Amino acid sequence: MEGEEIYRDLQRHLDRMPIPYPATESGVEIRILKRLFTPEEVRVALCLSAIPEPLETIHRRGPHEMGREQLGQALDRMAEKGSIQKMPGKGGPRYGKSPLVLGMYEAQVNRLTPELERDVRVYFDEAFGPALHTKRTPQMRTVPVNKSIDVERAVASYDDIRKFVEASPGPFAALNCICRQGKDLTGEPCRQTKERQNCLMIGVAATMMIEKAAAREVGKQEMLGLLEQADREGLVLEPQNTLEPLFVCCCCGCCCGVLTTAKKLPRPAEFFQTDFVARIDSDTCQVCGTCELRCQMEAIVSGGEPPAVVVERCIGCGLCVTTCPSGAVRLHKKEGRKPPPKDTGALYSQIFQERFGRLGATAAMAGHLLGRKF
Numbered sequence: 001m002e003g004e005e006i007y008r009d010l011q012r013h014l015d016r017m018p019i020p021y022p023a024t025e026s027g028v029e030i031r032i033l034k035r036l037f038t039p040e041e042v043r044v045a046l047c048l049s050a051i052p053e054p055l056e057t058i059h060r061r062g063p064h065e066m067g068r069e070q071l072g073q074a075l076d077r078m079a080e081k082g083s084i085q086k087m088p089g090k091g092g093p094r095y096g097k098s099p100l101v102l103g104m105y106e107a108q109v110n111r112l113t114p115e116l117e118r119d120v121r122v123y124f125d126e127a128f129g130p131a132l133h134t135k136r137t138p139q140m141r142t143v144p145v146n147k148s149i150d151v152e153r154a155v156a157s158y159d160d161i162r163k164f165v166e167a168s169p170g171p172f173a174a175l176n177c178i179c180r181q182g183k184d185l186t187g188e189p190c191r192q193t194k195e196r197q198n199c200l201m202i203g204v205a206a207t208m209m210i211e212k213a214a215a216r217e218v219g220k221q222e223m224l225g226l227l228e229q230a231d232r233e234g235l236v237l238e239p240q241n242t243l244e245p246l247f248v249c250c251c252c253g254c255c256c257g258v259l260t261t262a263k264k265l266p267r268p269a270e271f272f273q274t275d276f277v278a279r280i281d282s283d284t285c286q287v288c289g290t291c292e293l294r295c296q297m298e299a300i301v302s303g304g305e306p307p308a309v310v311v312e313r314c315i316g317c318g319l320c321v322t323t324c325p326s327g328a329v330r331l332h333k334k335e336g337r338k339p340p341p342k343d344t345g346a347l348y349s350q351i352f353q354e355r356f357g358r359l360g361a362t363a364a365m366a367g368h369l370l371g372r373k374f
Contacts (some may be wrong), residue, residue: 007033010046011029020355028126029123039267048084049372052087054094059071061371073233082108085097085103106178106249121182132261133262133265139241140240140273142273143317161248170220172200173200173217174201175216179251192233198235200227201247203244237250239346274333278332279330280328286325286326297314316334
């Protein structure tokens with residue numbers, strides 16, 4: 001396999017993951033892969049599975065021209081570049097293919113180029129965004145800040161990210177937001193905040209990023225302070241969609257790839273995992289316009305009259321609530337919402353099953369147990 005075809009094979013291989021990597025008419029997805037993989041690295045990546053595996057398993061699978069030590073060195077180089085996953089394991093590190101988001105793109109933090117950033121934005125608009133915004137289980141969920149919720153409408157523990165942080169043993173880390181870094185590189189700095197280290201990591205994710213020198217360790221109080229700052233500056237809190245999240249993104253409607261692509265949809269709220277929707281009491285509203293300015297999803301409209309919430313656009317982040325001077329905006333809990341998956345493994349298993357069906361997921365797992373890649 002040479003030239004374009006080997007990269008097309010990698011595109012198809014990545015597209016079989018829980019998070020898709022679809023083809024496009026423009027071929028921008030191939031340009032992205034060429035920026036992240038050499039042809040020799042593509043041959044290695046084609047031997048990887050979605051579930052990280054030990055070196056011995058990958059070596060038995062190929063590429064057959066590589067010795068075990070040579071293959072291990074190649075995998076470590078690729079992991080350092082952020083093009084594949086490397087996870088700690090009892091018998092040594094495990095390696096697996098990585099999705100574009102959350103994965104290869106975020107791993108380019110502090111080494112992102114303007115060319116890659118432009119390609120990723122084109123890809124989001126052309127194919128990746130629509131493939132990401134479906135009614136299947138998403139990677140992230142939207143949570144409100146705790147102080148925006150009335151006591152009588154208490155938030156479940158998985159929606160109260162600050163209480164989760166307070167109860168967590170850590171460690172915690174802060175690293176540069178890849179989305180804002182990309183916008184800075186292309187001359188479009190964030191309009192919402194000057195802070196850049198507001199991609200927040202928890203637990204094993206924090207440990208890994210600190211060890212790679214990609215993030216700085218922060219204490220619990222600084223972590224809570226960064227969440228408070230995010231609320232003050234009008235940023236949407238989007239933790240991993242699990243009961244035990246490993247990260248919290250502090251997102252804005254001008255930089256975040258997820259929010260910017262979703263805003264272009266007519267009913268974006270359908271594609272977000274959120275338990276709340278905002279409502280405005282027109283009798284107590286002072287028509288100050290603060291909530292409309294704070295909303296990152298253009299879900300509040302006024303036209304000179306008391307504002308109203310466009311339910312189809314509201315993702316329940318609570319930014320409109322925390323600065324309302326009259327208390328006219330409240331969050332109301334949606335009915336029939338289910339808790340998110342327990343952890344990362346459960347999340348991606350659920351996404352994979354929803355995408356490929358129960359039989360497809362069972363067949364993939366059975367093959368994995370027999371040493372086959374998927």
